[in-house]
Amino acid sequence: MEAEERPSKLQKTEHEVTTADVATIMAAPGPSSAGETGIDDTKPDAKTENCTQSAIDTTALSVQTEKPLSKNQLKKLEKQRKWDAGREKRKEYRKEKLQAKRERSRAIKAQLHANGETLTPGVHIEGILPDKNKLRQEARARAVNVPLTFIIDCDFDELMSDKEHKSLSSQITRCYSDNAKARYRASLVIASFHGQLKERFDTTLSKHYENWKGVRLIQEDFATAAEAAQARMQEIRRPNMEGMFAEKSGSDTVKEEAEVVYLTSDSPDTLTELKPYSTYIIGGIVDKNRHKGICYQRAMEKGMKTAKLPIGDYMQMASRFVLTTNHVMEIMLKWLELGDWGKSFSMVMPKRKGGRLRSEAGTPASTEDGKDEDEIDEEEVDDVDDDAKAVDGPSDDAK
Structure with a gap:
């Protein structure tokens, strides 16, 4: 056979063989006759056979390495699916419940008007409970914004599970709500507000934080937030030195005594009082005691x-002595009002922790320390959201 009649040599090319390619190769018919190509089609080419077999083995291996979901994971996915599917139904239920309550109130008012009677101010329409709306209005009217800042450090995004992110978002919402309703309010800053935590607030919680007042949500870390908070408080021209700060209102050194403190149960030092113009940082983490001493290490x-x-x-x-983020903040808010740590602890401490005042217990207090493995009580996220929406937050610091 002359040179010009010989088939040209095929160039080798990079080609990734997929499952579809394998099926095409196996199903493709061979040449009609050996004479057309000069190759005997009764025996497959060795290289082609090896390539085909290698592609089949690789595809089978990739299928085997894909791990199926566990039963626990499947249950969680199904639970989340049912929860998402029932969101509109829960919303409609709350709407119907509110409508029924309003109808009862109108009926009672009509009955009282027909009998020539009037409602006692501050009393619930059904005469059973105090009017919550009126109590909130009175609380807001007498609330005072003091020169103090609380920062929640949320830079632990990668260390928490989905359930722990859910608990933390509820704790942050409670922190806002407690501060907004407090007799003496502090400025509130949510630091490192990004990642999965922000995603949950933006999706599941429908960005309700955008309606919050008197709170700053920033992406910067706690150190940057603390520096900005200190500078901001130093610029306040007419500070409200009331409550536990009243006795220091005339002090010339009160601003010099201001400090930045990271609160952690691993610290060897104990907080005795809150100082005006100071910033107190709370670790926003729910970790079931997996990361011991992490807040203390970050501060160091x-x-x-x-x-x-x-x-x-x-x-x-x-x-254990460690509490949830919202409990730590609520205790400090109570101290600003009462000036008594013992009363503040007894009013806020969860009953499940079995805490008693030393004067009542009659025995020395335990010195157990470590990370708290308690989360906020599991409640409906919608209830926590409604609790925050029911409160008008504090206004910005007076300057």
Whole structure:
């Protein structure tokens, strides 16, 4: 056979063989006759056979390495699916419940008007409970914004599970609600507000934080937030030095005594009082005791002062001293109003922790320390959302 009649040599090319390619190769018919190509089609080419077999083996291996979901994961997915599917139904139920309540109120008012009677101010329309709306209005009217800042450090996004993110979002909502309703309010900053936490607020919680007042949500870390908070408070021209800060209103050194403190149960120092113009940082993490000392370590890396609440000085606990984020903040808000750590602990401490005042317990307080493994009580997210929506937040600091 002459050279010009010989078939040209095929160039080797990079080609990724897929499952569809394998099926095409196996199903493709061979040449009609050996004479057309000069190759005997009764025996497959060795290289083609090896390539085909390799592609089949690779496809089978990739299928085998894909792990199926566990039963627990499937249950969680099904639970989440049912929860999402029932959202509109729950919304309609709350709407019907509110409508029925309004109809009862109108009926009672009509009956009272027919009998020539009037409602007692501040009393619920059904005469059973105080009017919550009126109580909120009175609380807002007498509330005072004091020169103090609380920062929630949320830079633990990758260390928490979906359930723990859900719990943290509820705790942050409670923090806002408690501060908004407090007799003496502090400025509230949510630091490192990004990642999965922000995604949950933007999707599941429908961005209700956009209606919050007197709170700053920033992407910067706690150190940057603390620096900005200190500078902002120093610029306040007419500070409200009331409550526990009243006795320091005439002090010339009150601004010099201001401090930035990261609250952590791992600290060797104990917090004795809250100081005006100061910033107190709370670790926003729910970790079931997996990451011991992480807040203390973060504060040390920034060269920041640390302290722990004086729980052991006032309370005897049946469990660890560490509390949820919202409980820590609520205790400090109560101290601003009462000036008594013991009363503040007894009013806020969850009953499940078995805490008692040392004066009532009659025995020395426990010195157990460590990470808290309690989360906020599991409640409907919609209830937590409604609790925040029912409160008008504090206005910005007076300057």
